[in-house]
Amino acid sequence: MIQTSDRFKEHVTRALADDDLKIALSRTTGLLQARRRQVIDEYAEYGAARERAGAIKDHTLAHLDHYLEMFETNARANGATVHWAKTPEAARRIVTKICTQAGAKTATRVKSMLGEEIGIAQALSDAGVERIETDLAEHIIQLAQDPPSHIVMPAMHKTHEQVAQLFDDLHDIAPDTHDIPDLVGSARRELRQKFLSADVSISGANFLIADTGATVTVTNEGNSELTCTPPKVHIVTAGIEKLVPGMAHASVFLRLLARAAIGAEITQYTTFYNGPKRSGDADGPEAYHIVLVDNHRSEMLGSDLQAMLKCIRCGACMNHCPVYAAIGGHAYGAVYPGPMGSVLTPALSSLKAAKDLPNACTLNGRCKEVCPVNIPLPDMLRNLRARQWEAKLASPVTKLALGAWRFVARRPKLYHFATGMAVFGMRLLSLGRTRIRRMPMAGGWVKYRDLPRPEKGSFMQQYKASKHAGEKRP
Amino acid sequence: MTEHTASDRPRVGLFVTCLVDAMRPNIGFATLKLLEAAGCDVEVPSAQTCCGQPAFNSGDDATTRAIAKQIIESFARYDYVVVPSGSCASMIRTHFGEVFGDEPDWIERQSALSAKTWEVLSFLSDVIGYHPEDVRYDGLATYHDSCSGLRDLGVRDQPRAMLANVDGLQMTPLKDNDACCGFGGTFCVKYPDISNAIVAEKTRNIVETKADTLLAGDLGCLMNMAGKLSREGHKVKAFHTVEVLAGMAGDGGICGEGS
Ligand code: SF4
Numbered sequence: 001m002i003q004t005s006d007r008f009k010e011h012v013t014r015a016l017a018d019d020d021l022k023i024a025l026s027r028t029t030g031l032l033q034a035r036r037r038q039v040i041d042e043y044a045e046y047g048a049a050r051e052r053a054g055a056i057k058d059h060t061l062a063h064l065d066h067y068l069e070m071f072e073t074n075a076r077a078n079g080a081t082v083h084w085a086k087t088p089e090a091a092r093r094i095v096t097k098i099c100t101q102a103g104a105k106t107a108t109r110v111k112s113m114l115g116e117e118i119g120i121a122q123a124l125s126d127a128g129v130e131r132i133e134t135d136l137a138e139h140i141i142q143l144a145q146d147p148p149s150h151i152v153m154p155a156m157h158k159t160h161e162q163v164a165q166l167f168d169d170l171h172d173i174a175p176d177t178h179d180i181p182d183l184v185g186s187a188r189r190e191l192r193q194k195f196l197s198a199d200v201s202i203s204g205a206n207f208l209i210a211d212t213g214a215t216v217t218v219t220n221e222g223n224s225e226l227t228c229t230p231p232k233v234h235i236v237t238a239g240i241e242k243l244v245p246g247m248a249h250a251s252v253f254l255r256l257l258a259r260a261a262i263g264a265e266i267t268q269y270t271t272f273y274n275g276p277k278r279s280g281d282a283d284g285p286e287a288y289h290i291v292l293v294d295n296h297r298s299e300m301l302g303s304d305l306q307a308m309l310k311c312i313r314c315g316a317c318m319n320h321c322p323v324y325a326a327i328g329g330h331a332y333g334a335v336y337p338g339p340m341g342s343v344l345t346p347a348l349s350s351l352k353a354a355k356d357l358p359n360a361c362t363l364n365g366r367c368k369e370v371c372p373v374n375i376p377l378p379d380m381l382r383n384l385r386a387r388q389w390e391a392k393l394a395s396p397v398t399k400l401a402l403g404a405w406r407f408v409a410r411r412p413k414l415y416h417f418a419t420g421m422a423v424f425g426m427r428l429l430s431l432g433r434t435r436i437r438r439m440p441m442a443g444g445w446v447k448y449r450d451l452p453r454p455e456k457g458s459f460m461q462q463y464k465a466s467k468h469a470g471e472k473r474p
Numbered sequence: 475m476t477e478h479t480a481s482d483r484p485r486v487g488l489f490v491t492c493l494v495d496a497m498r499p500n501i502g503f504a505t506l507k508l509l510e511a512a513g514c515d516v517e518v519p520s521a522q523t524c525c526g527q528p529a530f531n532s533g534d535d536a537t538t539r540a541i542a543k544q545i546i547e548s549f550a551r552y553d554y555v556v557v558p559s560g561s562c563a564s565m566i567r568t569h570f571g572e573v574f575g576d577e578p579d580w581i582e583r584q585s586a587l588s589a590k591t592w593e594v595l596s597f598l599s600d601v602i603g604y605h606p607e608d609v610r611y612d613g614l615a616t617y618h619d620s621c622s623g624l625r626d627l628g629v630r631d632q633p634r635a636m637l638a639n640v641d642g643l644q645m646t647p648l649k650d651n652d653a654c655c656g657f658g659g660t661f662c663v664k665y666p667d668i669s670n671a672i673v674a675e676k677t678r679n680i681v682e683t684k685a686d687t688l689l690a691g692d693l694g695c696l697m698n699m700a701g702k703l704s705r706e707g708h709k710v711k712a713f714h715t716v717e718v719l720a721g722m723a724g725d726g727g728i729c730g731e732g733s
Contacts, residue, residue: 012667012668013667016671322653322656322672323665323668323672325675326668326671326672326675359661359665360661360664360665360668361658362621362656362657362658362659363531363661364654364658365622366654369625382531383533384533385533386535387533389533389535390533394532398532398660398664402528405524406529406537406540408523409523409524409526409529410537410541410544411523412520412523415523415524416520416523419492419495419496422496423496434726434729434730435729437705443666444662444666444669445663445666447670448669448670448673449670449697449698449701449702449704449705450705450729451701451729452497452697452700452701452728452729452730453730454497454498455499455500457499458495458499459490459495459496459502460490460495460518460520462499462503463502463503464520
């Protein structure tokens with residue numbers, strides 16, 4: 001997907017005017033929040049598991065080179081071909097080369113944000129390979145020619161009414177009714193044959209397990225199994241931060257992931273892929289490739305953004321973010337939306353190309369509170385602002401306003417005089433009413449809200465007056 | 475910091491916050507009244523301005539540091555610093571430390587100040603153990619948990635417990651009480667349209683409770699919600715919790731609404 005974060009404000013205006021989006025978002029986020037709260041309340045070890053998960057990730061990231069080597073050795077022993085890709089271009093080259101060498105006409109793909117990150121869809125189409133998205137939500141957005149708007153529920157921006165319309169228009173056989181089971185049935189009918197006849201499958205990985213060389217995917221629809229088993233070639237693409245040392249560690253994350261993501265105790269399907277088909281196996285691919293992608297991740301190691309590499313892509317932060325709930329995922333103009341995306345996007349591209357993202361946050365802290373690995377997202381966003389400030393990337397208006405504020409805020413006497421004047425001025429602007437509806441330089445505020453008329457005199461003025469008069473305060 | 479024994483009165487420096495100073499001094503005086511009723515000696519140092527959040531949240535660490543030093547110096551002599559805002563209290567308590575990179579003396583002074591800085595309701599409740607008596611407020615109120623107080627300082631049960639002592643006051647729960655109201659300091663100025671969408675959701679939930687009064691512990695959030703309620707023509711009155719607890723919630727709420 002082409003990053004358009006530099007047009008954030010434009011996207012926001014469009015998103016806020018989109019009534020369907022509003023309906024779709026409010027239906028989903030409320031439900032996800034309630035479900036998550038319930039399963040977390042019922043999970044007595046949640047606090048301990050979260051702590052443990054964070055510690056495992058910290059440890060793995062501190063010794064990432066060691067675990068990557070271990071993973072590579074074990075994956076090779078399982079019969080996998082392991083490729084390393086420093087950049088998205090390199091990853092695309094590797095994937096398309098494997099497809100061409102296999103003479104592939106069609107490729108089934110199971111949800112992977114990393115695939116979006118490295119631009120697999122475009123690469124396949126450039127190589128003349130037909131791409132078939134097998135996840136229901138991905139199928140929906142493929143029909144709609146939309147990018148994903150959420151990392152777990154890519155079609156979160158669509159209402160089921162809109163989905164029904166899409167299926168009516170674009171499925172070979174239209175759904176019987178617009179009830180959700182019929183819509184699902186229609187997608188199944190549409191996709192089933194394609195699953196079975198694809199030449200290549202491309203999947204992501206939720207985890208890479210160092211001590212067995214396995215790649216792990218979790219889905220609720222079973223489409224990963226259907227995608228990755230029948231074709232003769234299976235390609236896994238994964239970010240290098242997906243590593244965990246061993247099976248026991250993976251199980252800590254598996255218990256957290258489903259709870260944080262969709263409020264379920266466990267996902268329906270968890271599959272460990274351990275190489276190509278062996279003699280005696282009933283099914284499985286003949287060739288099995290793993291593409292390990294860096295794309296700026298190794299630069300984040302050791303920096304103040306390292307903690308972002310702990311992210312397990314559960315999406316809980318976006319499900320609880322008031323900004324995301326108001327504008328949806330597309331407004332961020334990047335592969336990863338919401339709080340985690342606002343940290344990750346500048347790291348994967350540049351602070352300049354994503355200048356609004358760290359700022360468009362109220363720093364309310366709910367994302368950090370719900371993050372299953374306790375990533376300090378608000379602190380990281382604040383740190384990115386500090387980097388922007390140092391790089392002089394703040395907007396001129398902000399600089400000017402802050403400059404004036406800074407001048408008085410460091411001079412208490414002048415400050416109290418200025419406050420007194422401001423209070424006096426605001427009382428004049430109130431025109432005798434208790435609220436103010438017009439005010440220069442506060443356009444953004446009074447466009448939508450009234451401002452109170454301040455009391456006669458600031459606190460400091462009243463306090464001093466009462467002290468000077470020697471009387472007790474009210 | 476001077477050690478005080480049980481017999482002498484704690485010396486409290488009141489940090490008024492810039493919004494309270496300019497927009498709603500009543501909250502400052504209500505805080506003063508409660509602190510004095512709770513047996514504290516309260517002073518308001520005149521060398522205070524703002525807690526530095528606009529600079530901090532904009533990434534201007536040098537200015538934040540300069541303001542932090544000013545606050546550290548003018549409040550060093552008190553046993554406690556009390557603030558009628560979870561957000562400004564958290565700024566001093568949890569964030570000041572983030573801007574002193576390489577000045578060990580100041581880091582020490584800063585952590586001493588941070589350790590004795592409190593949001594007013596948690597101070598009255600957790601430190602002093604004070605519960606107001608003989609206060610009356612007739613109404614049905616709902617309570618919004620402001621983000622910094624709730625998540626940085628654990629202010630959640632204290633205001634509710636104290637409000638339970640107010641005669642005539644009924645409380646009703648607010649849906650998504652812990653969701654941000656969209657104020658966010660400079661956020662509401664930089665992204666007014668998003669902020670509006672968020673506060674509109676909040677006022678919808680408030681109106682649905684059928685409460686006649688909205689309470690919270692931060693004037694920024696209150697001005698945001700009260701300003702929106704007023705613009706939408708709702709009669710819900712908004713007050714800072716201390717105004718009710720001090721018996722100083724008059725007819726007109728924060729935005730004059732209800733008057
Ligand atoms: S940052 Fe945390 S909450 Fe957000 S997607 Fe990553 S793991 Fe989940």
